[in-house]
Amino acid sequence: MWQPATERLQHFQTMLKTKLNVLTLRKEPLPTVIFHEPEAIELCTTTPLMKTRAHTGCKVTYLGKVSTTGMQFLSGCTEKPVIELWKKHTLAREDVFPANALLEIRPFQVWLHHLDLKGEATVHMDTFQVARIAYCTADHNVSPNIFAWVYREINDDLSYQMDCHAVECESKLEAKKLAHAMMEAFKKTFHSMKSDGRIHRNSSSEEVSHEFESDDG
16 A cells, blocks of 8 residues: 555654664663672782792702812812811801701702791892803812802903802702702703704713712712
8 A cells, every 4th residue: 555755754763663662671681780888898909919939949058159260170179169168157166057048950040049047038049050050069078068069150341250159058968969950950951052052963961061070979
């Protein structure tokens, strides 16, 4: 049946309003908002709680460091520097030195965490690159509990010096364990440097690690 244009337009507007009303009625309800009383709200810090990292390593007494000379490090080369460091500590005339550091030997680095008076690790830490350690040993006449290593320290002017570092362990066995751990760290560092091309392919870990010494007892 034919309808005038005005009637058809009114009919279309009526149908459109009806559909809009239906769409409005079928719209999903808004989520219920519950307002809490101020007394029921517990305020808390927005800073995430950080768990303190438990350091793994060996508790030691760091005796310090002393410069040493030479480029060839053979058995007994750390004896003189260790005696010098040992005498400085024995001047206090104490029978037992409390542990003041935690020595942690990792595949590519050695971490020396300094401890506070409560025996807890502080933020102060000395880092040694395994690739720059020229020699290490746990064989010393002055004390079988001492573990020492010779480290190539790079100065600000790019010159370097060889420093002997020493720590006193709780026992001879602990000193031996540190020497073996250092050897394993050196081997891993060597293989990584060899695969990266920083060491000639024809070099072997035995040839490079002849400078290292560990006391097997």
